[in-house]
Amino acid sequence: MKEVKCECGHINPIGTVLCESCGNPIAAKEKNSSKLLDMRYDGSARRSQTYNKTIVDKVWNFFSSVKVGVWLIVITLLASSLGTIFPQERFIPPGASASTYYEEQYGSFGKLYYTLGFHDLYNSWWFLALVASIGISLVICSLDRVIPLYRALKNQGVIKKEGFMRRQRLFSETDKTLDQHTYEGIIRAMKQKRYRVREENGHILAEKGRFSRWGPYVNHIGLIIFLIGAMLRFVPGMYVDETLWVREGETAPIPGTDGQYFLKNNAFSIDRYETGNEKEVFENAIEKAGDGQVVKSYKTDAILYKREGEVVFGEKPKLKQVTEHDIKVNEPLKFDNFSLYQVDFKQNELDQMVFQLIRKDTEKSFGTVKINLLEPKSEYDLGSGYKVKVMSYLPDFYFDDDGTPSTKTRNPNNPAFVFEMISPEKPKGEKSFVAIQETVEGSDNNLYKMKFDRVETKNVTGLTVRKDLTLGVLIVGGIIFMIGVVQGMYWQHRRIWLSAKDGKVLVAGHTNKNWFGLKSDLGVLLNGSGIKQPVDQKELPDTTSISKSKGEGLDGGSQ
Structure with a gap:
């Protein structure tokens, strides 16, 4: 029951509509029809249209549907658009x-956006599942069609049933006995047109451009490879795209290197164009800028270090210098598949704040407290019984909707502190809230206060850490996809069948596209042979008129 034997002797898989060899209709609905043949996949058996019993069949049939594939793409595009509403x-x-x-x-x-997970959409499991589903759909769609099409084209015979030829879109019948000279002239003309010609007992099959039929499936292979490359970006170690901010004099671990590489920012500098010292084109740009601040280049004088030994939690790493490099725009520091690009900077960012412990009635200072705004200490001992404790630190201070002091970010953009001041007179301590240009005493009876003295700033460089081991896969997928586009767009699969017997000549033609081109070929091939040019039966008032006029059955026998 898994095979169907045609009367020509060829054995076809179950579900085949047209015999792979002779083209004779096998399906009952095709035997009793007089319409033009549906030549998609040459009537071959597709798994999705044959089996529908097991769970594997149902899953296969679901993903083999083009509609399902289109809807998966639409849903993925809509989901992607949601990821662009907010950063x-x-x-x-x-x-x-x-x-x-x-x-x-x-x-x-915005809260709903975060709760639903759209803030990290492209790393979410359900978005990855959508991308994977598109890949599965492409694979199953391709296999469901390309395997039977390959089998049908490989097994197609030269001799076709008369009913098969009559039900082709291009068809003609000529009452004529074809002499050997004309027969050989037609074959010669076909070969000059670069057709691959096969002949058998007065029958001819001329074919060219078969490779164009594989264009869509080459597209699918390219897309599948491209999707694999895109999904590989979520595999740890395959893709890194992080931002690294490093202050002058600071050494920071490089994201994505698992703590193996560190970068020290020796200095960050900006070079600007100067009026009178530049070429005319830059002079114009300086004048348009108004303030004369036209940047020529950004540069980070950096040192790359690599950790020696294993990573030990809590232990300061031992570093070995790898290289020293000036990182500029479009001149990255490259190492071990990583690239560090200069993308941003911040000048004069707050680095340290200096306060003095002052007695309010005498304005006498009892010591200076210098606080590192990135790593503040919890306690500063000034000696002689004087201490200052940092009870709370708000790097980016503001009052929230409830009027409670809070911080927007962890960056020291607007630092504020809650201090506890301990002195011999007040061993239990006094509290004071201090921000830039703002001091709030914990009590009017405080003997001491923290007085803002000065700030120290540093330049900060902004670098992008990039590693992409998927780029080669994406490029290969893109190239294969474009090959498939060209293959399917600029060539066509053209076939011509000619049958000369019993005093008549039948000619039929089929192409997957560009019917005008096939008609033009037939016009050249049959010119001067005395054989009628095939007509386009799709343009006739009744597409079955040629078949009916001769009173022929669908299998080519007399009625």
């Missing part, structure tokens, strides 16, 4: 917490 988590300000940022910036809708 993704990786693009929010450095140090900001996603759990509070979206609600603070965009209100209730």
Whole structure:
């Protein structure tokens, strides 16, 4: 029951519509029809249209549907568009917490956006599942069609049933006995047109451009490889795209290197164009800028280090210098598949704040406290019984909707402190809230206060850390996809059948596209042979008129 034997002797898989060899209709609905043949996949058996019993069959049939594939693509595109409504988590300000940022910036809708996981959409499991489903659909759609099509084209015979030829879109019948000279002239003309000619007992099959039929499936292979490359970006170690901020004099671990590489920012500098010292084209740009601040280049004088030995938690790493490099725009520092690009900077960012412990009635200072705004200590001992404790530190201070002091980010953009001042007179301590240009005493009876003295600033360089081992896969997928586009767009699969017997000549033609080109070929091939040019039966008032006029059955026998 898994095979069907045609009367020509060829054995076809179950579900075959037209015999792979002779073209004789096998399906009952095709035997009793007089319409033009549906030549998609040459009537071969597709698994999705044959089996539908087991769970494997049902899954296969679901993903083999083109409609399902289109809907998966539409849903994925709609989901992708949702990810562009607000910035993704990786693009929010450095140090900001996603759990509070979206609600603070965009209100209730932002909170809902975060709760539903759209803030990190492209890393979510369900988005990856959608991409994977598109890949599965492409694979199953391709296999469901390309295997039977390959089998049908490989097994096609030269001798076709008369009913098969009559039901082709291009067909003609001529009452004529074809002499050997004309027969050989037609074959010669076909070969000059670069047709691959096969002949058998007065029958001819001329074919060219078969490779164009594989264009869509080459497209699918390219897309599948491209999707694999895109999904590989979520495999740890395959793709890194992070931002690294390093202050002058600071050594920081490089994201994505698992703590193996560190970068030290020796100095960050900006070179600007100067009036009178530049070429005319830059002079014009300087004048248009108004303030004369036209940047020529950004540069980070950096040193790359590599950790020696294993990573030990809590232990300061032992570093070995690898190289020293000036990182400029479009001149990255490259190492071990990583590239560090100069993309941003911050000048004069707060680095340290200096306070003095002052007695309020005498304005006498009892010591200086210098606080590192990135790593503040919890306690500063000034000696002689005087101490200052940092009870609370708000790097980016503001009052929230409830009037409670809070911080927007972890960056020291607007630092504020709650100090506890301990002195011999007040061993239990006095509290004071201090921010830039603002001091709030914990009590009017405080003997001491923290007086702001000065700030120290540093330049900060912003670097992009990039590693992409998937790029080669994406390029290969793109190239294969474009090959498939060209293959399927600029060539066509053309076939011509000619049958000369019993005092008549039948000619039929089929192509997957560009029917005008096939008609033009037939016009050249049959010119001067005395054989009628095939007509386009699709353009006739009744597409079965030629078959009916001769009173022929669908299998070519007399009625």
